[in-house]
Amino acid sequence: xxxxxxxxxxxxSAIGLGCxxxxxxxxxxxxxxxxxxxxxxxxxxxxxxxxxxxxxxxxNETLLGRALxxxxxxxxxxxxxxxxxxxxANGFGExxxxxxxxxxxxxxxxxxxxxxQTDVIDLYYLHRADPAVPIEDTVGAMAALVAEGKVRAxxxxxxxxxxxxxxxxxxxITALQSEYSLWTRDxxxxxxxxxxxxxxxxFVPFSPLGRGFLTGQVQTETLGQxxxxxxxxxxxxxxxxxxxKLVAVVEGVAQxxxxxxxxxxxxxxxxxxxxxxPIPGAKRIPNLEQNVAATGITLTAAERETLERAxxxxxxxxxxxxxxxxxxSER
Ligand SMILES: NC(=O)c1ccc[n+]([C@@H]2O[C@H](COP(=O)([O-])OP(=O)(O)OC[C@H]3O[C@@H](n4cnc5c(N)ncnc54)[C@H](OP(=O)(O)O)[C@@H]3O)[C@@H](O)[C@H]2O)c1
Numbered sequence: 001x002x003x004x005x006x007x008x009x010x011x012x013s014a015i016g017l018g019c020x021x022x023x024x025x026x027x028x029x030x031x032x033x034x035x036x037x038x039x040x041x042x043x044x045x046x047x048x049x050x051x052x053x054x055x056x057x058x059x060n061e062t063l064l065g066r067a068l069x070x071x072x073x074x075x076x077x078x079x080x081x082x083x084x085x086x087x088x089a090n091g092f093g094e095x096x097x098x099x100x101x102x103x104x105x106x107x108x109x110x111x112x113x114x115x116x117q118t119d120v121i122d123l124y125y126l127h128r129a130d131p132a133v134p135i136e137d138t139v140g141a142m143a144a145l146v147a148e149g150k151v152r153a154x155x156x157x158x159x160x161x162x163x164x165x166x167x168x169x170x171x172x173i174t175a176l177q178s179e180y181s182l183w184t185r186d187x188x189x190x191x192x193x194x195x196x197x198x199x200x201x202x203f204v205p206f207s208p209l210g211r212g213f214l215t216g217q218v219q220t221e222t223l224g225q226x227x228x229x230x231x232x233x234x235x236x237x238x239x240x241x242x243x244x245k246l247v248a249v250v251e252g253v254a255q256x257x258x259x260x261x262x263x264x265x266x267x268x269x270x271x272x273x274x275x276x277x278p279i280p281g282a283k284r285i286p287n288l289e290q291n292v293a294a295t296g297i298t299l300t301a302a303e304r305e306t307l308e309r310a311x312x313x314x315x316x317x318x319x320x321x322x323x324x325x326x327x328x329s330e331r
Contacts, residue, residue, distance in 0.1 A: 023056025
C-alpha cells in the first residue's frame, strides 16, 4: 500500500484502521471477529492502528495488545489519554470531562503500555485539551515520556490552531487528529489544517466516513438503543433526511465510477494532501477491504467539484456533536 509521512517521525500506510468501533459506539461487538479484522488489516498492509484509553474503557487497548502482538515491530500504534470517565458494571464508560495534568499523562501512558503489551507507544495523543492545565504543562509531561523512551512521537486531537502552535513550541507535534470528511470541513476554515501545514504536523482525519453515514448504509431509524450516533444531531430524523440527499450525490459519483460510496468518501479525504492519513473504522472485513482499496481510487477534478458543491457547509444539516462534546473541541 501507498505510504505517507506524519510529521518528521512516522511513516505509515496511507489509510489506517480506527479501532474504536471494535469496542464501543456503533452497535454489537464480537471479540473473535475483531481479532480477525485486525489480522486481516495487517495482511492488507495497514500499519497504522488507532486506539485510546477510553475506548470500551481499556478494552480496545487490551484487544489490540493481544491481537497485534505477533506483528508489533512493523506497526505504528497510536493511543490517547486525557478524558475523565465513569465506568458501569460492564466496564463501559461515559466521558465526564478532561484531565491533562502531567500526573495523568504519565499514569495513563504507563497503564497503556501494559495493556498494549509493548514497551513503547508510537504516537501518544492528548485526546482533548484540558482548560484547567496550560498546554505547555501537558505537552511538557508528554515530552518527558519521549525522553524516557516510553513514547516515540506526540499528537493532539481536536485542538485549535493556537493551541497547536503553543504545543509545537514546547515539543514537536507529529500529528493532529480531528474530525474531517465531506460533511465536516471545519479544519479547512478554522486555521487548523493551515497551521499543521505551516508547522509540518501530519493530519489524521477521524470519522472520515461520517460515522458510517456517508457510505449510504446507515439507517438512522434502526440504530440500536445504545448506539452513540443516536446522540448526535446529524443523525436525528429532522437532519438525517436532508443529509441523506447529500449522500445520494456520493452514491451517484460512486455508481458512475463502479466503486462504493464509502470508497468515494475516502478517496476525497485522501486527495486533500499527502500529509493526510485517514483512519476509517471497520469491524467487518468486507468494509475494511473496501476501505483499503480506496487508496487506489483517484477522483477527477469534476468529481471532486460535484462532491464539494453538494457538501458546501451550509448544505449540511445539524451539528456534528451535542453541546457537551462540542464544548471540549477547538480549545
Ligand atoms: N479523536 C477523537 O476524538 C475521535 C473521535 C471519533 C473517532 N476517532 C477515531 O477515528 C476512527 C474512525 O472514526 P469512526 O469509527 O468514528 O467513523 P467512520 O470511520 O467515519 O465510520 C465507521 C463506520 O462506518 C462503517 N463502515 C466502514 N467502512 C465501511 C464501508 N466500506 N461500507 C459501509 N460501511 C462502512 C463501519 O461499520 P463496521 O464497523 O460495521 O464495519 C462503522 O460503523 C475511530 O475508530 C477512532 O479510532 C477519534
